[in-house]
Amino acid sequence: MTQRQFPLDLRQSAGSGPEPLDDGALILRGHASSHAADMIAQIRRMARQSPFRRMTTPGGGSMSVAMTCCGLRGWCSDAHGYRYEERDPLTGQPWPAMPEGWRQMAVAAAAMAGYEGFAPDSCLINGYRVGARMGLHQDRDERADAPVVSLSFGLPAIFLWGGLLRTDPLRRIPLLHGDVVVWGGTTRLAFHGIAPLRKGDHPLTGPCRYNLTFRRTA
Template sequence: MRDLFDGDVMEPRDVQLAPGAMLLAGFARPLEASLIEAVNAIVERAPFRHLVTPGGHRMSVAMTNCGRVGWVSDHTGYRYDAIDPESSHPWPQMPAVFADLAARAAAKAGFVDFRPDACLINRYKPGAKLSLHQDKDELDFNAPIVSVSLGLPATFLFGGLNRSDKTARYRLTHGDVVAWGGPSRLAYHGVMPLPDGEHPLLGAQRINLTFRKTR
């Protein structure tokens, strides 16, 4: 697993994962209180749920959305929809703190003027994982993906443009942000099963915010 620290003082450092892909260590940590408060408000209106894949598999990761559209999955396929299928209401609006963080992280990774219109909010409990996949349900592949980690540490897998390409492992901790686009926009990525643990702010879970521009 790649180490995100240098020297005896253990200062976090940014890491280039691949051309167009950057891990920004601790980038979101100064906003942790505002981000967690915003997540809680969103979940009150659009609770976490376990989606089912078109093949009938129940995802181990629970999720919800905010923004103009949300990502959903059922027996008919994967898609973005402006309406929460559980409530029949629009998804909660994206909080300003979310959009600002995503734009600043993207800019630091080399992608200026990023304006996401969807934020997928994933909740990992111990044992939950995310299989290798590409983010390709969007119409605009020119915009990057920005992913924010909160809570328990997780092992992030980042590979190439083919599923069979070798993947590297990176330990993501509370406040880390990964942004990828350009030549890495369709890179395969995933999350290994979350180990047991207890985070002082979020307990036995990891929350992941994934920002996307869908069109």
């Protein structure tokens, strides 16, 4: 079956213009919504190869968010720390390949934010159920000279956006189905997270939210 190709220019998709978030960061409201059904179906196919799992943190806790990955490397967490692995430790097999259409979308979104030449090699796929959250953190396990491109599908979430210090003030930003967030440059290491997901039901995802984040790991 031929892989569907997405438009290289996200401005061809539905949604408003770029919404500034911070220095070097912006939100593209609704720009992935027209591709949501295809991408969610692909997520579910990938999960049959590399299932969603709640990873263990180095401190021994269990993450409330379930995760899988695609691309050349997948992010892993356990008692040994945080890292990227070329094989899924759950199956021993390589992670599912990143669909070319997904890569094109991430590259186009990065370019709209001023980050030409983005070459993502990994996509982290988070599955949120009611009550799941992502604590404040910095994305330090990837190349800091490349941006992060984040897509949201399904139930709405509250994106917590801070500064370069954990103690900096937080902004609470609603993210809706199809929204794309890009950040890099001086705010690449900004602290961010997701507030506990509220109960709801979405026509495409049911009682959950999917978040895809594209990164450059090597």
